[in-house]
Each structure stands twice: as structure tokens, then as C-alpha cells.
Amino acid sequence: MINWVPFNALLKSKASRCIYCGDAATVHEHLIPLAFIESRQRKSDGRYLRGESCADCNRLLGDRFFDTLDDRVRFVNQKLRAVDAKVRVAEWTADELADMGHSMRSHIRNQQRVKAKASRRAAWVDSIDYVELREDLVRQCNEGWPNNDSLRNFVSPGWSRHRA
Numbered sequence: 001m002i003n004w005v006p007f008n009a010l011l012k013s014k015a016s017r018c019i020y021c022g023d024a025a026t027v028h029e030h031l032i033p034l035a036f037i038e039s040r041q042r043k044s045d046g047r048y049l050r051g052e053s054c055a056d057c058n059r060l061l062g063d064r065f066f067d068t069l070d071d072r073v074r075f076v077n078q079k080l081r082a083v084d085a086k087v088r089v090a091e092w093t094a095d096e097l098a099d100m101g102h103s104m105r106s107h108i109r110n111q112q113r114v115k116a117k118a119s120r121r122a123a124w125v126d127s128i129d130y131v132e133l134r135e136d137l138v139r140q141c142n143e144g145w146p147n148n149d150s151l152r153n154f155v156s157p158g159w160s161r162h163r164a
């Protein structure tokens, strides 16, 4: 059981993006599932350490427990990469598309949008926006709970722990 989780803490994402995929965040998700928080620390309305995510990523994570936020991100990213690998769209030339009927053309355009979204979500953790979002989460923890080393260890990305 875990006893260091701050009560009623919301880590805000820059630009309200999902931590895991970079899409617009729509839910506040518990970074430590409630079942793992020591019961004497639990309060009635159950709001503990939360982050911002999209409904999709939140559903992927379910009530799984991870030792660090990095592990959560890695878990979701593996799922997103698997989806991206499965969604395949053939390359079409402008001439080929021009020869098609309207419904076939719009079907292909729709597939291309699905593929673009899957690739964008899978590549999110390699973006500078992701790095900035994670640095901002660490800053929020340092400022809000300066003495909570367990929280810092949970939130700090591996790459920042190995620096300095």
C-alpha cells in the first residue's frame, strides 16, 4: 500500500493535452489507482493525485498500477504503436484517386485520417511537446509538494533522473 499520494492534487497538462498521446485531454485520471492507496489516508470523495488524459488512454490503463509515470506512459505507448502498425493505408497517386468514384475516394481519405491520427498518437512521446509537458509536471510537483520525494520519483521521467 502506498502512503505518499497527495490528496486532491491535479497535475495540469500544458495546453490540456493527454499525457500519453497528446490528444485533447477530456478526463482527470488517477495516476495511482485508489485501490493501491493506504486506506487510512483515503478520504470520502476519493480525489487523489490525478493527471489529464483522453478517455481512450484512460480506458487502456484501467486500474493497472505502475511504479512510475514513465511505466504508465510506456504501457500506453506500446498499445498505441501496435495500433499504428496495424492500420495500413496504401499509397495512392492523385491520378488514381481522380479515377475513383466519390465514395471510394472519401473512404480512402477517411482511412488516411485514421492512419495519421494513429501515427501521431504513437509518436507523441518522441516530441518536444511531450518533453515540455513532462518537465512541467515535475515542476508542479517540486513547487506543490517540495518535500515529497516519493512523488518526485514517481513523476520524474527516467531521462531527467539520469541527468545532472
Ligand SMILES: [Zn+2]
Residues within 6 Å of the ligand: 018, 019, 020, 021, 022, 023, 053, 054, 055, 056, 057, 058
Ligand atoms: Zn490519450
